[in-house]
Amino acid sequence: MIIRSLVFGMLASAVVALTASHAADNRTLLESKESLYNNIYVYEEPPSYVSMTFGHNQRIYTESIYNTRDDKDLPVAYTRYMTATLMYAKNVHSILEIGFGGGRTAWYLHRFLPNVSITSVELDPAVLQLAKKYFGIKDEPNFQVVNRDGRLFLQESKDKYDIILIDAYRGPFVPFHLLTKQFYQIVKNHLADGGVVAQNVEPSTMLFDSAVKTINSVFPQLDFFRAEGNIVTIAYDGAERKPEDLAANAQERDRTYGLRYSLSDMLNERRRINLADGSVIDANAKVLTDDFAPVEALKSIQRHNRKLP
Structure with a gap:
């Protein structure tokens, strides 16, 4: 995707991905819950933040961060x-x-x-x-x-x-x-x-x-x-x-x-x-429709959500 280098520079993930090593930081797990759709973790993070993350095993994705001292803050x-x-x-x-x-x-x-x-x-x-x-x-x-x-x-x-x-x-x-x-x-x-x-x-x-x-x-x-x-x-x-x-x-x-x-x-x-x-967005990229589901993406999702012992 040329857009990354020509227009916006180097891009990070659209959600914050954290490795398992992040578990060694100073966060405190407040609550975890396994739902039908997600494995959810809520952490308290000094000095005043609460975060909600989804994920399992090696990758954790931050979905929301709340500044408990400032109700009008949007940290993300x-x-x-x-x-x-x-x-x-x-x-x-x-x-x-x-x-x-x-x-x-x-x-x-x-x-x-x-x-x-x-x-x-x-x-x-x-x-x-x-x-x-x-x-x-x-x-x-x-x-x-x-x-x-x-x-x-x-x-x-x-x-x-x-x-x-x-x-x-x-x-x-x-x-x-x-x-x-x-x-x-x-x-x-x-x-x-x-x-x-x-x-x-x-x-x-x-x-x-x-x-x-x-x-x-x-x-x-x-x-x-x-x-x-x-x-x-x-x-x-x-x-x-x-x-x-x-x-x-x-x-x-x-x-x-x-x-x-x-x-x-x-x-x-x-x-x-x-x-x-066609110089920024790939001219060969397909328009996504309800009857066209990229198998690569679906396999990635399956791997991400698979619960390993």
Whole structure:
């Protein structure tokens, strides 16, 4: 993938991978739980952090980090760039998040936009239980968490959203049914006028080029944000949002919402890529559809989740 060397430099994993040697650090295991979908570990990390990790044996993947001394902190850099969608959306009345994890991104948005309806969908009920227990998540007006598969939730919903955030992972992989052309069409059908979608896509696998081409097959406009090695993709329909318009929107919404992480500063990391010339994204990369599942990725997931004695 030429994108790594020509555009964004050397990329790290979209989720933080830790080796087994990390277990020798000064973290304290607060609770572990084996669910139908994940092996989940919650750690206390000095001086003031709680982390949720998924994984088994040799690799642990950090899903969420909570600063217990600062409810408005987003310690994981890419989660800040998911909020860059606020400068793109025509209106900000409703937000949907698919993939709750520890819930910090959704809760950050709720803290600064308390009058905006925020719905987060999480497949794993054990993740929801631990998020409410350790990550400062509460039941409040305009903040709803639903235990459901994100795609099924959208298929069954009649609602439309100004912003849709997709941040569902199992270890290093986005679940495949959340990476297909059919899924993005469902997402598009649930965007309000002038709405946008953001997704954090694993940049270091062979699926990245296909994922980008697949998103672009439904949404003609793509912007990329580099966030300490991760790539957040923002996609939308219609004409390109011009830099001067985004800058004006960013300034106005920074002022209106009093955001901890400035949209104007994030705009400096915006990148536009011409997919048509084939020099950045592999021209031979396939558009992912529901009936095309790369066996290599599925085998990797199987190896990752296999429980060894």
